[in-house]
Amino acid sequence: MKEKILIIDFGGQYNQLIARRVREHNVYCELMPYTVSIEKIREFDPIGIILTGGPHSVYEKDAPSIDKSIFTLNVPILGICYGCQFIAQSLGGVVSSAKESSLGEYGRTETVFDISCPLFKDIPQKSITWMSHGDYISKLPDGFTSVAKTASCPMAAITDGRLLYGVQFHTEVDNTEYGSKILYNFLYNICHAKGGWKMDSFCQNAIADLRAKIGDGRVLLALSGGVDSSVLASLLSRAIGNKLTCVYVDHGCMRMNESAKIKEIFSAMDLNLVVVDAEDRFLSKLKNIRDPQEKRKIIGREFGYVFLDEAEKFGITKKDFFAQGTIYPDVIESGEGGAGVIKLHHNRVLPSEVLMSFKDILEPLSCLFKDEIRKLGKELGLPESIVYRQPFPGPGLAIRILGEVTKEKLDTLRLADSIFTSEIEKSGLTDICSQYFAVLTDSKSVGVMGDGRTYEHALVLRSVKTNDFMTASWSRIPYDVLDRVSVRIVNEIPKINRITYDITSKPPATVEWE
Ligand code: XMP
Numbered sequence: 001m002k003e004k005i006l007i008i009d010f011g012g013q014y015n016q017l018i019a020r021r022v023r024e025h026n027v028y029c030e031l032m033p034y035t036v037s038i039e040k041i042r043e044f045d046p047i048g049i050i051l052t053g054g055p056h057s058v059y060e061k062d063a064p065s066i067d068k069s070i071f072t073l074n075v076p077i078l079g080i081c082y083g084c085q086f087i088a089q090s091l092g093g094v095v096s097s098a099k100e101s102s103l104g105e106y107g108r109t110e111t112v113f114d115i116s117c118p119l120f121k122d123i124p125q126k127s128i129t130w131m132s133h134g135d136y137i138s139k140l141p142d143g144f145t146s147v148a149k150t151a152s153c154p155m156a157a158i159t160d161g162r163l164l165y166g167v168q169f170h171t172e173v174d175n176t177e178y179g180s181k182i183l184y185n186f187l188y189n190i191c192h193a194k195g196g197w198k199m200d201s202f203c204q205n206a207i208a209d210l211r212a213k214i215g216d217g218r219v220l221l222a223l224s225g226g227v228d229s230s231v232l233a234s235l236l237s238r239a240i241g242n243k244l245t246c247v248y249v250d251h252g253c254m255r256m257n258e259s260a261k262i263k264e265i266f267s268a269m270d271l272n273l274v275v276v277d278a279e280d281r282f283l284s285k286l287k288n289i290r291d292p293q294e295k296r297k298i299i300g301r302e303f304g305y306v307f308l309d310e311a312e313k314f315g316i317t318k319k320d321f322f323a324q325g326t327i328y329p330d331v332i333e334s335g336e337g338g339a340g341v342i343k344l345h346h347n348r349v350l351p352s353e354v355l356m357s358f359k360d361i362l363e364p365l366s367c368l369f370k371d372e373i374r375k376l377g378k379e380l381g382l383p384e385s386i387v388y389r390q391p392f393p394g395p396g397l398a399i400r401i402l403g404e405v406t407k408e409k410l411d412t413l414r415l416a417d418s419i420f421t422s423e424i425e426k427s428g429l430t431d432i433c434s435q436y437f438a439v440l441t442d443s444k445s446v447g448v449m450g451d452g453r454t455y456e457h458a459l460v461l462r463s464v465k466t467n468d469f470m471t472a473s474w475s476r477i478p479y480d481v482l483d484r485v486s487v488r489i490v491n492e493i494p495k496i497n498r499i500t501y502d503i504t505s506k507p508p509a510t511v512e513w514e
Helices: 014-022 038-044 066-070 082-090 179-190 199-214 227-243 258-267 281-284 292-313 328-333 370-379 407-426 478-492
Strands: 003-009 028-033 048-051 077-080 094-097 105-113 126-133 135-139 145-150 157-159 164-165 219-222 244-250 271-277 321-324 360-362 435-449 450-466 497-503
Touching: 003 014, 003 038, 014 028, 014 179, 028 038, 038 066, 048 082, 077 082, 082 094, 082 135, 082 157, 082 164, 105 164, 105 370, 164 179, 179 321, 199 227, 199 360, 219 227, 219 292, 227 244, 227 258, 227 321, 227 370, 244 258, 244 292, 258 271, 271 292, 281 292, 328 478, 370 407, 407 435, 407 478, 450 478, 478 497
Parallel strands: 003 028, 003 048, 048 077, 077 164, 219 244, 219 321, 244 271, 321 360, 450 497
Antiparallel strands: 094 135, 105 126, 105 145, 145 157, 157 164, 435 450
C-alpha cells in the first residue's frame, strides 16, 4: 500500500473521526500517538500528516509535543486546533490564553476564507465552522499568513504557503459546513493523493496477501459469530478454502439460542465449523471474580487455551496460523500505541504460550473501522443478517452481569435480554437501535408483588444509536414499547422486580456497562 496519511494523535475527542473522514475520501490513514518517533514516521512514509486537536495548551509545561524535525520531512502537514497551535508555536509564533479576552470560541462560528488558498479551493468565501478553543494564535511565525478569520479570531487558519497548514476549527465534524471539502482539498490538492483506498481493492489485496503468507499452512479462526469474525471467515475461506477451520466457543455467557443460530448461519456457508461447549470450564474460572478487566482477562486467556486444545484435536500445529477478527477500535481502545486504556478487548489478551503455538497470528482486519468491515462484508457477498448483526462483546454476558457471574444470573439475564430484543425487533425500531441489550445489576431493591414484599435484582435496558460504536447516543424508544418490555420482564422473570432505562450517551458513558 503506497498512499498513506499519518494522523498524529494529541488526545482530542474527535481524532478517530478524522481518520474515518480521511478514509471516506478513499485515502488510507493510520492514527499514531504523539510519542511516535521521527524514525517511525519516516518509515511509515506518509504523503501527508495531520496533527490533531487535544485538551492541552501548547504553552503548558509538559504539553504534548513531537520532534520538531517533522517540519523538515518535506511532507504537507495540516494542524487542527491544538495541532494548528502546535505548528504556530513550534515555528516561532505565539499562542496565548483567551481567558482574559474574548478570543476563545465555542460552537458554530461564521468564518471568512481566503479562497485563493488551495486548502479552501471551491468553497464559498463565508461559511460556518465548528470552533472549540480556549487558546488562540496571537502572533504568526515568520513566513506564515492568515487565510481565514472570524469576528473574534483573525487567525482562524494559517499557512506558510508551501507545505504547512493549520486550522483553528474542526474540519472533521458535520457542523463545519465545508469541513469534508477542506479535508478533501488537503488530501487531493496539497498531498496529491490519488485515492485508491476502496473496499474492493482492500478485499482483493487482502486475499492475495493472506494466500502468500499462509502458503500451504492451515488456519484456525476464532469465530464468535459477530460481524468481524464472520467477515474474516469469509475472507479466509476465499483465500484458502478448506484449509480453514473455524472454532466457535460457547463460554456459557452467550445470548439465548446463540449457538443454535450460529450453527444455522454458518452451515449455509460451506465452512469447516467446530462448536465447542465450554460452559463449565469458563464458569469455574469466573467464580468469585467481580472486576470487569479481570473477567475480560480470564475469558481472553481461557479462549486461548480452548483454541489450543482444538488445534491439537484437528492436527493444527506450529507451522499453521491462528486468526481473529480484531478491528481497529479494539487495538486503539486496548491502549496499544499509547492511547489510554478504556477497555481491554478480550482478543488482546491471549497467553504467550498460545501465541507461540502457531507460526503467526493473523489479524487482517485490524486496520479497519466497523463501518468499513460492513462494507467489506457486503463486498464479500455476506447476507445482511450477518453484515448488520448487532455487535456482541467477546466476553458476552459476563460483562453484562455486574459483580460475580453465576449460572443462575446468566439464565435470568438471557431471558430478560431475549424479551427486550424481541420487543425491539417486533416494534421495527432497529433503525434507531444499533445495539440493544439488558444488563443485570448487582443491586437489589424492594418491590411488591401480589400482597408480598420482594427483594430482587434491578435490570437495566440499554440501547444506543451509532454508526461506528466509538460515539453513541441513547435510543429514543417510545414509552409504550418500554412499558411493554418492563411489564413482560417483571411478570415472566421472578428474579427481577425493577427495570431502568439507561439514558447516557458515549462519551461520557461507554456502550457496555463493564
Ligand atoms: P464500549 O462498551 O467500549 O463498546 O463502548 C463499544 C463496542 O465494542 C463492544 N465491546 C467489545 N467487543 N470484546 C469485543 O469483542 C470486548 O471486550 C468488548 N467490549 C465492548 C461493545 O459491545 C460495543 O459494540
